[in-house]
Every structure is written in C-alpha cells, then in structure tokens.
Amino acid sequence: MPARLSRWISVTALALCACASLTPLQTAQKLIGQPESAVRETFGAPTETYQLADGTHRWIYSRQPLGHEVYAADFDGQGKLTHYRQMLTEKEIYEARPGVWTKHDVAERFGMPREPTQYYPLMKREAWSYRMYVAGYQQAHFNALFDDNGVLDRTMIVVDPLGGNDRDARK
Template structure:
C-alpha cells in the first residue's frame, strides 16, 4: 500500500513539475517536444486560444496570454501533425516582418492571434487598430498596434513604450 502511494505521489510530482516548466518556460519546454504529436502539445500546454490552417497542410496553434500578459506563443505543426516549431510571437523581430500594404487582418491574426484588447476605430484616420502588450528592449513594457484601412489591409504598425511601466499602475503613498 505504501509503495503504491509513494509511486502515485512520485508520478503526481513529476506531472506538476512538467506543468510548472510549461508555464514558466514554455519555449524551452516546447523545444524538447519538437516532433511530438498535437496531442502531446495539448496535454502539456492545454487548449490553444486559436487554431489556423496554413499552407501545404501545416497548422498553427496560438497560445495568447493577452490582454494582461505580454506573450503570444505559436505552435507550428507540419502536415503530419507533429510539432515543428514553438516561439514567442510578440517580439520586435516578428513584428518587423509585418508587411503593410500586403498583409490583411487574417495575416496579422495568424501571426499574433486575435487582439484581446478592445479594437479601436479612428474615424479621422479611417483606421482600425488592434493592440497587443509586449516587452521591448530590456523588458520595457510597451504596446504594439496594427492599423488597418477600411479594406482590412495592414496600413502600418507601431510600438509605443508604456510610460506607466507595466502591470502595477497604482502607487503607494
């Protein structure tokens, strides 16, 4: 009886440790899973916030931590349904690959997920803005915005540093 209990506790501790790693270091955890089936990714990271079919039978699962978090992760699967890559999408490198005049709302959604902040419309500019929170530089909180014209084509992108400095906007007085 004690052996079974100890074995069960050991298995439970191992599962909890795996969950903690997936939560605290998702990219590092996923890199060890490259080649694993979708079921293993779902077991480790849970249900994705969005899924997209991409070219040549590949697919992408989005794991968004927005609106309060600063990350959006993409799990890309090959045509056989095995994990091919897993990365944080809200980085300056990824954002600078956006193509104004070419990309549509669908392209932005597939790259960064749907916005979790309220969508804004600026009537004088005739532009809709999707906003995401991210870190730039040395963990400086910022907002990334994608602006679309009335046809749904990406017009411009913008990164603005958050002058209030992140999550805790209250001051202790």
C-alpha cells in the same frame, strides 16, 4: 526553530528558482517532433487555431490581454510539432508587410487581439493592440492599423507610459 525556518526558506527559494527558469519555450523545445496530443497535454487547449497556406497549421496560445506573450505552435502536415516561439517580438513584428497583409494574416501571426479594438475616424483606421516587452523588460504595446478594406496600413510599437523600467522608481 531558526534552523528549520532557514532550511524551509532555502528549499522554497530553490523551488521558485527552478520553476521560474523553466519557460514555455524551453519546455516546448523538448516537444519538437511530438504529436499534437503531447502539446495539448503540456500546454492545454490553444486559444486559436489556423490552417496555413503551405498545408501546415498553427496553434496560438495567447496570454493577452494582461500578459505580454503570444506563443505559436506550428505543426507539419502529419501533426508533428515543428516550431514553438513567442510571436510578440520585434523580429516577428518587423516581418509584417503593410499594404500586403490583411487582418487574417495578422491574426495568423499574433492571434486575435484580446484588448478592445479602436477605430480612428479621421485616419479611417482600425487599431489592434497587443501588450509586449521590448528590450526584454520595457512594457509596450504593438499596434497594427488597418484601412477600411482590412489591409494592414502600418505597425508601431509604443512604450507603455504606465509600465516600464522599475529602476527609475528607485531613484
């Protein structure tokens, strides 16, 4: 009996490792150049869709509010997948253009927020918040603040005081 249990544990562990290593990004890389139907079959229906100014379009796959990812599937004019990437990264966030981007521009890039929006009357700013990871493991929130005209005023990444580095808990 212990030998069977040991084999079962080994096979189960191997299967779990295989599942964990196959991420949406790796799966999507195999779909580059494929039609929208292949992406929909693989990832399901998008949470949002956007027609972009250059004639291409984007599907957003949001895992918010409890998840930490927002994926974007970009398609060319013929409906073929050209890019698939995680949008809640510091690189993507730093491309935001305060004073230029509007709520629509932020939604095209990161999707609509799935957490309740906040309004700060003294600052006269509306805040959209997205959960994310910084440095690969530190839980944080990306915040986009808009003025009363709906123009992006600033962005910030705030470390989540309730999440974070579980190594500190082991001390």
